[in-house]
Amino acid sequence: VINLSDTQMSQRPGMIELGLGHPDPALLPLDAIHAAATAAFERFGANALNYGFDRGPGPLGDFLTERIATREGRRPEAGQLMVTGGTSHGLDHLLTLMAEPGDTILFEAPSYHLAAHILSDHPVRVVGVPTDADGLDPVAFADRIDRVRASESRPLALYCVPTFNNPTGASWTLARRKAVLEIAHRERVRIIEDDVYRELAYDGAVEPSLWSLSPDPGAVIRFGSFSKSLAPGLRVGWMTADADLVIQITKSGVIDSGGGVNQFAAMCAAAFCMDGGYDLQIERFRTAYRARRDALIEALHAHAPALNVRTPGGGFFVWPELPEHVTEQKLLEAAQLRGVAFLPGGRFYTSTAPKRGHARLCFALYAPDVLREAAHKLGQALRAI
């Protein structure tokens, strides 16, 4: 039961809300997190409730360091990892500390529209960099850096979601990752890598993170999060970056005053992870979301063949391209009339979107049957236009 004054979800009666990028509440591990809260009190005592260590609880940092080292082949060195209040808060905080008024942030287009909203709360300019099927366009990246400099602004960083992108679900190729890193390193432009979907891989191998590939430890600031792989309400994530930047953040006023962010929830996450719950939960999400992705893709092929659909290897989203004559707005109206909603693709571009429209469809929130029904309605909407 969703109480609207308790959560962010707003589900309209009779509407399948494929526009919401939320996990299915039924898949959240209530009992296991409850047990972890109990374990946190037993293990950490009053430390779980006091002002926290500036980089986050030691045991959580240790767990994440080990996990990253094992999975990504690069171990964060001492001082290169800190716990955040989720990627949204981490990004907001980073901008407060790094950005000077008038700086420019380059923005992978398309990528997460609400990251662009966070950026826009700061006195920076946001400039889109286009992508192609392999990932961010490196020629355009270098070109935008030049143009920003020519306009007497500082290209501070590139924001991107290279792995199971929001909204496209696609991942940059390895070659493309290296090409973009090369430019970032040469031009001394940092990369902010939003890597929150990495654990939700449904077809095996995942491309390595930009962070793990970077020859320059200072070039990439990478955000990971428990929001997609455990529970968003915890508001706990992590950041790997160079130690100097971590120090700059942990010595900021808000942490100097309030201590490490979200101490209690971070202590619960620590206990959850230390007791082996994390892998179990990720497997549970993967199994459920893989089936949902497959159900949605299959049903779109069957019921809405006019859509050009690619199968994402992970994450939350499918990103069909609309037929040439169908605008996003027209399809959204026709779809909502039939009880299904999505986010129009234009939202994910900071400037001009491509001519052909897209729809972001989230398959994480609903069971396969509901997704099939949604695809059916989308097909009806397309035929009605």
Place this chain on the structure above:
Amino acid sequence: VINLSDTQMSQRPGMIELGLGHPDPALLPLDAIHAAATAAFERFGANALNYGFDRGPGPLGDFLTERIATREGRRPEAGQLMVTGGTSHGLDHLLTLMAEPGDTILFEAPSYHLAAHILSDHPVRVVGVPTDADGLDPVAFADRIDRVRASESRPLALYCVPTFNNPTGASWTLARRKAVLEIAHRERVRIIEDDVYRELAYDGAVEPSLWSLSPDPGAVIRFGSFSKSLAPGLRVGWMTADADLVIQITKSGVIDSGGGVNQFAAMCAAAFCMDGGYDLQIERFRTAYRARRDALIEALHAHAPALNVRTPGGGFFVWPELPEHVTEQKLLEAAQLRGVAFLPGGRFYTSTAPKRGHARLCFALYAPDVLREAAHKLGQALRAI
């Protein structure tokens, strides 16, 4: 047992750290918060772990609204209250959204040094406004506003801690509150009221908050917090302000993306409060801290009569004035040699501190016996100089 990689505290062996403004971990209600976490899972289910409502969980907002209405004689109207991630985060977030580069924040001097640190992370100027025994000096306040405007900056707001001030422990008189509000209203300068010590009153009545006194609902942004009255590790507090400002904050990128701040901890706080735990815990803190304050004051009179000590009516701190010939640094060195540390008063001024030095002594962290020992050592240090 304090694990240094888990908490913010750094206690040097053999040193009584009166400089730390921390609660005593032994007084934190571990069992009751553990029970509240259990109740939160039972009551709210998956809502406790999902993206939260932008103003914070409804039940927590309802509890706080009722409590404020009962205690302060003014009920926050619908939309005038939101849950924060503690005052530090709330202030940081507010500055991100309100401040334009080049704005000025007026700063009650002395007041909370780490609030000044938070302000300094933003592209604003910080200008001190002096105080006297009754509170902020209204003539100086008006004068600083004029001077800021004359320097072509915008005086955006006054930051102050009018009730059980950090570091002085003093509270502004009612007349002074009204005089400052009058100027703020006339000059259209907002007041940011840091009101986190309100519940920790040891001698009965507390002056009303500026927020509750303000005839103009938009003039005062007031921060309350569970950090002092429940547990700092929760990172949950609240803000009362005009509904337009609350909307501006709740529609910010970080909340649009991440949902209401610190959802899980806020849900635990909601359950704690709904089950009646809050008043019990406040009474527990009051009883313990009152005894500690009394022990420290009495021992300072007995062992360090050279200090000019006023008894604070609440909060965490005693703020003795040093003898004329004793500098803060000299006393700190002599005190640390004897195993007691404090924060030098100069830290709490953004520009010139008064000639006579002060020491901020926190009486919340230690039991009465330890405070007596600290006063004894301070007396020895004073005599040695």
